[in-house]
Amino acid sequence: MKILFLTVFLLISFVTFANTDAIIIINKGNIHFQYSSSSIEMELEIDNKIKILLDLSDKLLKIKGYTNKQINFFFNHDFTNRHSKYIALGYGEFSYWDYEKYSTTIDQFTTGLKLVIRDRDFDIKEVLNLINTSCSNVNFIKFNQKKLIIDEHHTINGIKQFDTLSSISPIQIKNFLSTSDPIIEQLINEKTYRHLQKEGKIGAIDYYYQNNVFHFYKTLEIQEKWSSELGKLVVNKTKEVDILVVSTILQIFGSINDGHIAFINDSVFYYIPQLKDKIGGPFKIDSVRPGRPPIEKYYHDYLPINRFTLFIDKYRHTKAIFFPDSNLVISNFDKLENYFINGLFNQKSDKKSDDDTDLKLYLILSVLGISICLNLWLWKNKHN
Numbered sequence: 457m458k459i460l461f462l463t464v465f466l467l468i469s470f471v472t473f474a475n476t477d478a479i480i481i482i483n484k485g486n487i488h489f490q491y492s493s494s495s496i497e498m499e500l501e502i503d504n505k506i507k508i509l510l511d512l513s514d515k516l517l518k519i520k521g522y523t524n525k526q527i528n529f530f531f532n533h534d535f536t537n538r539h540s541k542y543i544a545l546g547y548g549e550f551s552y553w554d555y556e557k558y559s560t561t562i563d564q565f566t567t568g569l570k571l572v573i574r575d576r577d578f579d580i581k582e583v584l585n586l587i588n589t590s591c592s593n594v595n596f597i598k599f600n601q602k603k604l605i606i607d608e609h610h611t612i613n614g615i616k617q618f619d620t621l622s623s624i625s626p627i628q629i630k631n632f633l634s635t636s637d638p639i640i641e642q643l644i645n646e647k648t649y650r651h652l653q654k655e656g657k658i659g660a661i662d663y664y665y666q667n668n669v670f671h672f673y674k675t676l677e678i679q680e681k682w683s684s685e686l687g688k689l690v691v692n693k694t695k696e697v698d699i700l701v702v703s704t705i706l707q708i709f710g711s712i713n714d715g716h717i718a719f720i721n722d723s724v725f726y727y728i729p730q731l732k733d734k735i736g737g738p739f740k741i742d743s744v745r746p747g748r749p750p751i752e753k754y755y756h757d758y759l760p761i762n763r764f765t766l767f768i769d770k771y772r773h774t775k776a777i778f779f780p781d782s783n784l785v786i787s788n789f790d791k792l793e794n795y796f797i798n799g800l801f802n803q804k805s806d807k808k809s810d811d812d813t814d815l816k817l818y819l820i821l822s823v824l825g826i827s828i829c830l831n832l833w834l835w836k837n838k839h840n
Contacts, residue, residue: 526568537747
């Protein structure tokens with residue numbers, strides 16, 4: 457499998473920041489996959505989810521004997537969640553690159569199925585159903601595809617923008633997505649790891665996909681034997697124990713020392729500590745905009761209390777504070793900081809806050825004070 461990157465610079469007028477778009481090309485068997493992504497999207501788990509999907513799709517086509525059917529699969533990753541979502545499925549000529557096979561970036565032309573998905577995410581099992589049913593219904597797709605007009609939901613110079621693709625009807629695609637097949641059930645019943653192989657580094661975060669959900673696990677050393685060559689006991693048998701099972705994963709960040717934070721959507725996360733002994737969550741952060749950018753920075757402070765500062769949206773400078781020892785999350789911490797600083801210098805915000813807003817802020821500050829006292833008490837007892 458070879459991955460190529462085509463990078464183009466695109467200033468998206470309807471998003472408030474400049475973005476670097478990349479077309480990522482992956483050839484896996486007879487699936488010629490491309491997806492549009494951006495430099496900041498590399499922090500999201502969608503890349504690993506795509507690898508899992510392509511690995512299972514390749515196995516499916518080989519088992520079913522569909523290796524002579526060429527598939528052009530384009531995934532337009534709408535991570536900002538601002539565009540119209542659609543799936544188009546047609547048949548016709550297309551071009552692709554396969555440097556690993558042909559040692560050139562010259563376009564290769566062929567004819568086959570053409571699948572286009574634009575969405576923020578996808579369901580692995582549904583896409584496997586779609587690919588499987590499409591391969592067994594090529595003639596139906598050939599003779600029933602029509603022009604599909606996509607409303608882009610934005611304008612250029614006051615003119616509404618549309619895109620046109622050849623596809624069978626959305627109703628028929630929905631039927632394809634909901635089909636079932638024993639081979640697919642067999643494939644998703646097997647473990648497919650985050651990086652297609654089990655994580656070998658002790659303490660590193662890892663999960664596997666199975667039965668259309670994602671299993672975070674820890675590895676237990678359950679048997680050792682003496683190595684005369686090394687002159688010490690070595691582990692020769694381990695066991696995986698699930699610690700968290702989720703249906704979606706948006707982003708994972710952290711370290712072996714800090715533990716890891718796993719967001720399942722824009723605002724909800726779980727905390728997986730260093731020893732993976734007690735999972736915290738789910739926790740929800742309020743006032744997070746849908747389609748926020750990935751969290752690229754956090755601070756972990758151990759003193760005077762154990763806490764994480766999460767920089768939720770770098771374009772809107774929003775923050776949240778998470779206290780793992782007391783399972784407390786404080787949303788909109790940036791507003792509390794501004795409120796506190798303005799209060800110190802007797803400055804007023806440009807916008808007048810009403811009594812309800814002041815009351816909410818006082819309540820939040822009270823909770824923060826109680827939390828700090830509680831964490832200090834926990835820390836003191838722990839070290840006595």
